[in-house]
Amino acid sequence: MKHTEYKLTVSNPILEIVSPDLSAVHYKIGSIIALDADTYNELKKGNTITRYTGVGLVRFTKKDFENEVRTITVTVEEGSVKLGNR
Secondary structure, X not given: OEEEEEEEEEOOXXXXXXXXXXXXXXXXXXXXXXXXXXXXXXXXXXXXXXXXXXXXXXXXOHHHEOOOOXXXXXXXXXXXXXXXXX
């Protein structure tokens, strides 16, 4: 099984929307956000991503991030070996 994580660097402040009249900076410029492959692909297509927080929501698009994205890929393999008992 292979799992890839995408690490994006924030280039525009991303706000947490608490109410129509109240928002606060949730991710500052330079912050790193980790996304799974499905979310990254939706972002890359140009879709807006919405994440819900404890008090509101956060929305972002690919324009809120630096162009270069770091990836971490982990491969997990399962197997079996003999202990040597007879």
